[in-house]
Amino acid sequence: MNYNFDEIIDRHKTDAIKIERCKALFGTENVLPLWVADMDFRTPDFIFEAIRERCKHPILGYSMPPEDYYPTVIKWIKDRHDWDIMRQWIGFLPGIVPGLSFSVQALTQPGDQVIVQPPVYFPFFHVVKNNHRELINNPLKIVNGKFEMDFDDLEKKITSRTKLFILCNPHNPGGRAWNAFTLRKLAEICAKHNIIVVSDEIHADMVFEGHKHVPFATVSETAAQISLTFMAPSKTFNMPGLISSFYIIPNAEIRSRFVEFLEASELAGGNIFAYAATIAAFEKGNDWRKQMLEYVLTNINFVVDFLKVNIPQIKPMIPDASFLIWLNCKELGMDDDELFDFFVRKAGLGLNKGTIFGPGGEYHLRLNAACPRIVLEKAMKQLKEAIATSSY
Numbered sequence: 001m002n003y004n005f006d007e008i009i010d011r012h013k014t015d016a017i018k019i020e021r022c023k024a025l026f027g028t029e030n031v032l033p034l035w036v037a038d039m040d041f042r043t044p045d046f047i048f049e050a051i052r053e054r055c056k057h058p059i060l061g062y063s064m065p066p067e068d069y070y071p072t073v074i075k076w077i078k079d080r081h082d083w084d085i086m087r088q089w090i091g092f093l094p095g096i097v098p099g100l101s102f103s104v105q106a107l108t109q110p111g112d113q114v115i116v117q118p119p120v121y122f123p124f125f126h127v128v129k130n131n132h133r134e135l136i137n138n139p140l141k142i143v144n145g146k147f148e149m150d151f152d153d154l155e156k157k158i159t160s161r162t163k164l165f166i167l168c169n170p171h172n173p174g175g176r177a178w179n180a181f182t183l184r185k186l187a188e189i190c191a192k193h194n195i196i197v198v199s200d201e202i203h204a205d206m207v208f209e210g211h212k213h214v215p216f217a218t219v220s221e222t223a224a225q226i227s228l229t230f231m232a233p234s235k236t237f238n239m240p241g242l243i244s245s246f247y248i249i250p251n252a253e254i255r256s257r258f259v260e261f262l263e264a265s266e267l268a269g270g271n272i273f274a275y276a277a278t279i280a281a282f283e284k285g286n287d288w289r290k291q292m293l294e295y296v297l298t299n300i301n302f303v304v305d306f307l308k309v310n311i312p313q314i315k316p317m318i319p320d321a322s323f324l325i326w327l328n329c330k331e332l333g334m335d336d337d338e339l340f341d342f343f344v345r346k347a348g349l350g351l352n353k354g355t356i357f358g359p360g361g362e363y364h365l366r367l368n369a370a371c372p373r374i375v376l377e378k379a380m381k382q383l384k385e386a387i388a389t390s391s392y
């Protein structure tokens with residue numbers, strides 16, 4: 001079956017954050033919204049069918065995970081990432097970002113240090129600071145146009161108070177699918193210093209041809225024993241509003257500390273629609289996933305080629321995975337506020353400001369390419385005209 005990703009779907013009056021918060025964030029509703037990381041594609045029909053099927057029963061009572069939930073998750077992860085996981089390692093998580101916050105609360109004490117690698121998905125900072133832990137930045141380096149980890153800096157920053165490392169794999173906003181060599185080295189350093197690694201792998205199922213997602217826990221037995229991995233069908237199948245994530249924790253002691261926290265907070269239960277949607281996504285979604293990725297990659301290539309020919313001052317980082325493009329706009333010669341303002345007011349484009357991703361985000365913007373191509377064509381045209389007609 002061929003899926004149609006060109007369809008324009010009006011998201012107004014659906015409480016979509018991408019639309020409803022434009023005014024608050026950009027000061028105007030008159031922008032093409034290319035920010036919040038959900039897709040403007042139709043959530044696939046097999047997800048709706050699964051939800052409708054569950055709705056045929058007249059009672060939406062307290063429910064357990066359906067019998068095929070765990071085998072389906074296990075099979076998907078084996079097929080996609082060649083990782084053999086055990087049933088008892090997995091559990092429902094009410095959101096990946098909440099999961100990051102739970103890890104901070106369950107596995108560290110106030111005043112402990114938690115390491116992140118900016119520029120990175122901004123809630124990584126919030127879950128550390130809002131829980132009164134000390135945030136330690138281990139900034140990524142750019143080598144040959146792509147992010148690399150800086151292990152020398154990492155080793156220098158670790159102290160006896162460093163307890164947790166939050167990894168973004170694949171990386172948002174850079175789209176880097178970290179390789180086994182890098183992850184193994186990270187595991188060795190963290191294990192040496194008794195640091196637990198929580199690996200946010202929400203983008204794992206969106207790696208492009210020619211690249212590979214390597215789950216952190218698979219690179220060595222050491223990595224498996226010091227880590228928590230968080231995954232979800234939510235991003236890949238465009239259903240983040242359903243809350244459908246899960247954790248995988250091979251180490252019994254870390255798992256029991258984490259689960260104890262979830263249970264004490266009464267957070268361990270999932271919801272019937274998320275279970276049904278997850279099973280449908282993983283049983284029926286691979287073809288949709290592949291077609292969606294092909295479409296997104298063509299979108300990304302379109303933006304990259306357009307910028308190269310028409311606005312070479314803007315340098316995109318080419319992602320290995322997912323639908324986000326990290327744009328280096330330094331050569332436009334504007335400061336961060338001017339840049340953001342220029343995109344909003346002159347080009348009519350609503351992108352994420354780079355500085356929210358922390359150090360290394362200066363002069364950058366993040367563009368969401370998961371939309372019908374015609375929207376991106378319009379966006380690039382508006383940007384080209386804005387540059388041509390401005391004396392910025």
Ligand SMILES: Cc1ncc(COP(=O)(O)O)c(C=O)c1O
Nearest residue numbers: 037095096097098121172200202
């Ligand atoms: C790296 C990363 N983690 C987590 C999330 C959000 O996860 P959730 O909606 O499950 O909290 C996102 C969404 O953009 C993300 O990019």
